[in-house]
Amino acid sequence: MRSDCNALQWISWFLSSKGNEYFCEVEEDYILDRFNLTGLNTEVANYSQALDLITDNLEDDDVQDELRGSLDVQARLLYGLIHARWIVTVRGLSKMLDKYKRADFGRCPRVFCQSQPLLPVGLTDVPYEKSVKLYCGRCEDIYSPKSSRHGSIDGAYFGTTFPHLMFLVYPHLIPPKANPSDPARGDGRAEDWAKGVRRRGSTREDEVVAEGAAEGLSTATAALKAERYRPKIFGFQVNEIAKLQRWQEAVRDKQIARLEELEYS
Numbered sequence: 496m497r498s499d500c501n502a503l504q505w506i507s508w509f510l511s512s513k514g515n516e517y518f519c520e521v522e523e524d525y526i527l528d529r530f531n532l533t534g535l536n537t538e539v540a541n542y543s544q545a546l547d548l549i550t551d552n553l554e555d556d557d558v559q560d561e562l563r564g565s566l567d568v569q570a571r572l573l574y575g576l577i578h579a580r581w582i583v584t585v586r587g588l589s590k591m592l593d594k595y596k597r598a599d600f601g602r603c604p605r606v607f608c609q610s611q612p613l614l615p616v617g618l619t620d621v622p623y624e625k626s627v628k629l630y631c632g633r634c635e636d637i638y639s640p641k642s643s644r645h646g647s648i649d650g651a652y653f654g655t656t657f658p659h660l661m662f663l664v665y666p667h668l669i670p671p672k673a674n675p676s677d678p679a680r681g682d683g684r685a686e687d688w689a690k691g692v693r694r695r696g697s698t699r700e701d702e703v704v705a706e707g708a709a710e711g712l713s714t715a716t717a718a719l720k721a722e723r724y725r726p727k728i729f730g731f732q733v734n735e736i737a738k739l740q741r742w743q744e745a746v747r748d749k750q751i752a753r754l755e756e757l758e759y760s
C-alpha cells in the first residue's frame with residue numbers, strides 16, 4: 496500500500512502523459528470511498544484489478560503478461576468514468592476552474608468570442624460513443640479540439656453536465672454576451688460593413704438564399720438541416736438557454752414559412 500504518498504503514482508503518470516492535459520487530478524479520498532464508484536464495476540472489465548492499478552495497489556506478480564495491456568485500457572476507462580463524476584463535485588469543479596483560468600482547454604476560435612477560454616463537454620455520458628468537445632460560454636456553441644490527441648479522448652470522461660454546472664455554481668464566470676469593446680458593436684466597424692453591403696444592393700439574407708439555391712436546396716430546407724447544441728445539466732435542458740432557444744426556434748420557423756412562401760409562389 497503506497498497511499499501514504501502525496502499523490503498516487505499511476506494518476507501522476509497518467510496526468511503527465513501527452514494528450515491527457517484536459518484531465519484533472521481526482522483526489523485519492525474520492526477514489527477510495529467506494530460509494531463514489533457505485534455501478535462502475537459493471538462498466539469496467541477486471542474492475543478490481545483496474546482499481547488496484549490506478550490506486551497503486553496492484554502487485555506485479557498478480558497479473559499475467561497478456562492481461563497487462565488490456566488492464567491498462569480498463570484502468571484508463573475507470574479513471575475517465577471516475578473523473579466524470581469527480582468534476583461535478585465541489586472540489587472537482589474548483590480543480591477544473593483552475594485549469595479553465597489557465598485556458599488549458601484552449602480558446603474559442605470564433606472571432607467575436609475574443610479568445611474566450613473553453614470547457615470540455617461530452618455529448619453523451621455513455622463511454623465509447625462520442626469524443627470530447629469544447630464548449631464556449633460566450634457563443635454557447637461547441638467545437639472539436641484542435642489537436643487529434645485531444646480529439647480522440649472519450650467525451651464520457653467529462654460528461655454532458657460539467658461546463659453548465661460550472662457556470663451555475665460560478666455565475667460570475669458567465670461571459671457577457673455583448674462587450675462594449677466587441678468589434679460587432681463598440682467601434683461600429685461591423686455596422687459600417689453591413690451598410691456597405693446594403694449599399695451594394697445585397698443583404699445577408701440574399702446571400703443565404705443564393706447559397707442555398709446554388710446547391711439546389713431551398714433556404715427553408717437548409718435552415719431546417721442546421722443542428723443545434725443544447726446544454727444540459729443531469730439530462731435537463733438549462734432553463735434560461737432553453738427559453739431563449741424556444742424563442743429563437745419560433746422566430747426561425749416563422750422565417751422559414753416566409754421563405755417558403757417567397758420561393759414557391
Ligand SMILES: [Zn+2]
Pocket residue numbers: 603604605608611631632633634635636
Ligand atoms: Zn465562442
